Amino acid sequence: MKKATVLFCLLLCFHAWGLDKNLLDVDDDRDELNKSSAASSTTSFGHRFLSTEYLELSLMTGGAFTVGTNKGASDSPFDDSSPLSFGHPYALTSYPLIAMDGEWKRLDQWCSDWNAIAPQTAGGVLFIEAVLDGRIQVRFSLQAVDQGQSIVISTSAKNVDTASHSVGMALVYDPAMGAGDGHARFGQMIINPIAISNAASLASFTLSERPQAPYGLKMDVMCTTLPDRALVSNWPEIYTDNSLQQPQNTTAALFDLCLKLIWDARPLASGEERTAALKFELVPADFSSAAFLRWNMPTALTLENNVLFPRRLLTMARVMNTSSDLLSGLQLAVEPTQELSGTLSGDFFYVSPQRSVFPTVEIKSKEIYEEKIVPITLTLHRGSEIIDQLKRYLFIPATPVSDAGLTVTIAAVTTDKHPIVSLVMSAQVTETGAKLLNLMPENVFLYENDRRVQEFDMKKYAAGGAAMADVCFVLDCSGSMGDEIDQVRKNLGEFADSLARGGFDFRVAVVTFSTTVDKVWDFTQDISAMKSNLASVQLWGGIEDSPGAMQTAADRLSWRTASKRTIIWVTDEPYPENIQKRDPLINTLLAKGITVHGVGPLTLQTEWFNPIVLPTGGNFYNIAGNFRDILLDVSRQKSEDSYVLSYTSNISRVDLRLLSIQVRYAGLGGQAQFELGGGLMSLLSCFPNPFNPTITLRVQPFDGRKGKLDIYNVLGQRVRSFILPPYCLQDIVWDARDERNGAVSAGLYWVMLTIDGKDGVVQQQQQILYVK
Incomplete structure (x- = not known):
């Protein structure tokens, strides 16, 4: 049972589908609530609680209420102490609405005097009674009836003004039957x-x-005052629009069921009163299967700093043995989708009769740029026998993205194995030049002749990439960190050797910190000097400001353009919450293309490390692990910064004219086009082909700001570049030499024309063959 003192969160700004509903699940711990809703205003308020043999009711200031079971209506223990509405016993997602003269509001929106809308209790009834805006007297009440097995929820409105007013009423009810959502049958x-x-x-x-047998918890609802309509939709849509009368999208899946019962507004003369009432009756639960699954999987993910969070979600399933026999040899499985995958803890397990076990289920989500409602199924099986199955829906919001900020390049396209089409592409942050090294298929949108290609294979292009690596160690130098700093010093040489074997031109830097930044040693290749610096670190006490130290590393160090940029952050303490540096830090890290790997205690992983490590594409390592293994794992990072996309074309090779790519990452966007000819005018021609030793590269006049001609070898390495002015015919003679005037070897080359046009980047290419 939660304590009597709670906090009321007024959440002022929400996106209709991206709000964090958990902020409305009021917790009994004042500090914890402040932590989860630091951006929201809070007001202390009262509540009233009513418990019967079967049910529990809670009514809070402003009219928000929750319902849960006490004993339940069956002999099974599995319907005891279960929520029937979201967040029971304290949450702000179920509430009455009052319409006055065309405007629908909650009680707390009509009345700013919290004392006037505080809950009261009398004769076993919870109620709020207040005069709203000096015009309408409202009474909202919850009453247990039928020996405590049913609830009557009633709203009455009386016109206490001298003039007539239009008055309507509605009840918003947010079911959460058991540990999940709920289903409605009309x-x-x-x-x-x-x-x-x-x-x-x-x-x-x-x-x-x-939605089907076994039904689990059940309630029958009788409307003693018939509403004009019932709106069944997803909770965010109802919560963000008090006046909503019709759902906006009738084809979407119900991922978070919410009911809105509406008694339409009608005129009330002075002194006239109207009432709306309905009864919720708890009926015996249906646990007719041998085992019954519950799962605390949330209904929606949210966004933090324009990045989907959390990408890794640790959930818990409850496997209830509802039979009188031991169930053994059980396993759980999560059916993967394109957007989600699941990992189960442990392997086979058993459940004693009328008992439960609680396996953990880790769900990993992909960043997407189109909002989706994704089905996810949890299956309990014994061998090939399915014991129980639970299907849930998860809303994944679209990551906000700009159309600018990224420079996207298509380096080559091959159609010689048509219908298989392959292309080599890369992307970088325009402002900093940082390459995007962690792109996933969900970041890339591929179009063929302006038609979306939904399925394609994507992998790193092994022939090209950044050969530079800048690695900064951000080290907590508080008194407890002496052993860890010594481990970094001892293993730094082997770490550097591993980078060198990986083909990297590497440098290392160190930033130490406690309450403030202590030392900043800029990038160097002198490993001996850096080990001496680490040996001189003085340990001291204080409150560790990790975000401030990483911000210093990002801003003050001499990161090289196009290098692989990495921070290895080592600390054993949380950073103070009153230092509001995490959000701007993440923006800086993403803008500069810096990946953060965190090394710390497992107890800090979810709440303190993951919000910084995961958005940047890094990994978390247990500080109790072997430091040598940790550093070697980080050093084995891939150097490739280009990608190969391959797909099966549905159109003929002759009709394939235009390939387009859009890349979206961390709120930035960019695009590139590649014209293959066909019906489009070819701006590039190369002759003679094959050639020895010179070839003419003819570029037709083009409309744009600038152009560039690049020549690549078969490894994807650029060997020569030419800058092109617009609006004029140009013949460029290439003499088979690179930028350093060195002779190139015979073989196949790619000529890439890139034009920065008014409608974006346009590219054309041709293969040329150098023979001797």
């Missing part, structure tokens, strides 16, 4: 958002934990 099970106005369907309906 004659038939509702699977998509809908507005229901049929009187027979509105008279009574059912809420259940599952």
Whole structure:
């Protein structure tokens, strides 16, 4: 049971589909709530609580309420102490609405006097009674009836003004049956958002934990005052629009069921009163399968710093043995999707009769740039026998992205194995020149003749890439970190050797910190000097400001353009929460293309390390592990900064005219086009071909700011470049020499024309053959 003192969060700004619902799950711990909602204003308020043999009711200032079971309505222990609405016993997601003269608001939006809308109790009834805006007297109440097995929820509105007013009422109810969501049956099970106005369907309906048998927890709802309509939709849509009467998208899946029962506004004369009421009856739960699954999988992910968070979500399943027999040899499985994958803890397990076990389920999500509602299925099986199965829906918001900020290049396209088409591409941050080394397929949007290519294979291009690596150690120098700093010093030489074997032109730097930044040693290749610096580190106490130290490293060190940029952050303490540096730090790291690997205690991984490490594409390492292994793992980073995309074309080789790529990453965007000829005018011609030793590269006049001609060998290495002015015919003679005037070897080469045009980057290419 949570304590009586809670906090009320007024969440002032939400995106309709990207809000963090957990901020409305009011916790009993004041400090924890402040931590989870630091950006929100908070106000201390009261609540009232009512418990019967079967049910628990909670009513909070402003009218928010929750419902849960106490004993439940069956003999099974599995419907005891279970939520029936989200966040029970304290949450702000179920509440009444009042419409006055065309404006729909919650009670706390109508009345700023918290004392006036504080909950009261009398005769076993929880209620709020207040005069809103000096016009309408409202009473909202929760009452246990039927020996405590049912709840009557009632709203009455009386016009206490001398003038007539239009008054309407609505009740928003956010089911969370068991540990999950809920399902509504209005004659038939509702699977998509809908507005229901049929009187027979509105008279009574059912809420259940599952959409089919075994149903789990169940409640029958009887509307003693028939509403004009019921809106069944996803909770964010209802919460963010008090006046919503129809769902905006009737084809979307219900990932977070919410009900809005509406009694339309009608005129109330002075002194006239109207009432809306309905009864929720708890009925015996249905646990008719041998085992029953529950899962605390959230209904939606959120965004932090324009990056999907969390990318790794640690959830817990509850496997309940509802039979009288021992269940052994059990396994859980998560059905992967394109957007999600799951990892289970442990292997085979057993559950004793009428008992539960709680396996952990790690869900990994991909960053996407189109909002999606993704089904995810958890299956309990014994060999090939499916014991139980639970299907949930997860909303993944689209990561906000600009159309600018990235420079995208298509280096080569091959169609000689048509219908297989392959291309080599790369992307970098325009402002800093930092290459994007951690692109995933969800970051790339590929188009063929302006038609989206949904399925393609993507892998690193092994022939090219950045050969430079800048690695900075950001080290906590508080008194407890002496052994860790010594381990970095002892293993630094082998770390450098591993980078060298990987083909990197490497440099290392060190930043030490405690309460403030202590030492900043800039990048160097002199490993001996850096080891001497580490030996001179003085340990001292204080409050460790990790974000400030990494911000210093990002801003003050001499990172090289196009280098692989890495920070290895080592600390055993959390950073102070009153130092508001994490958000701007992440923006800086992403803008400069710096990957952060964190080394710390496992207890700090989720809350302190992951918010910085995961958005930058880094890894977390246990500080109790072998430091040599940790450093060697980091040193084996790939140097490739280009990617190969391959797909099967659905059009003929002759009709393939244009390939386009859009790249979206960390709020930035960029695009490139590659014209293959066909019906489009070819701006580039090369003759004679094959050639020895010279070839003419003819570029037709083009409309754009600037152009460039690059020549690449078969390894993807650029051997020669020419800058092109617009609006004139140009013949460039290449004499088979590179930028240093060295003779190149005979073989196949690619000529790439890149034009920075008014509508974006346009590219054309041709193969040429140098023979001797």
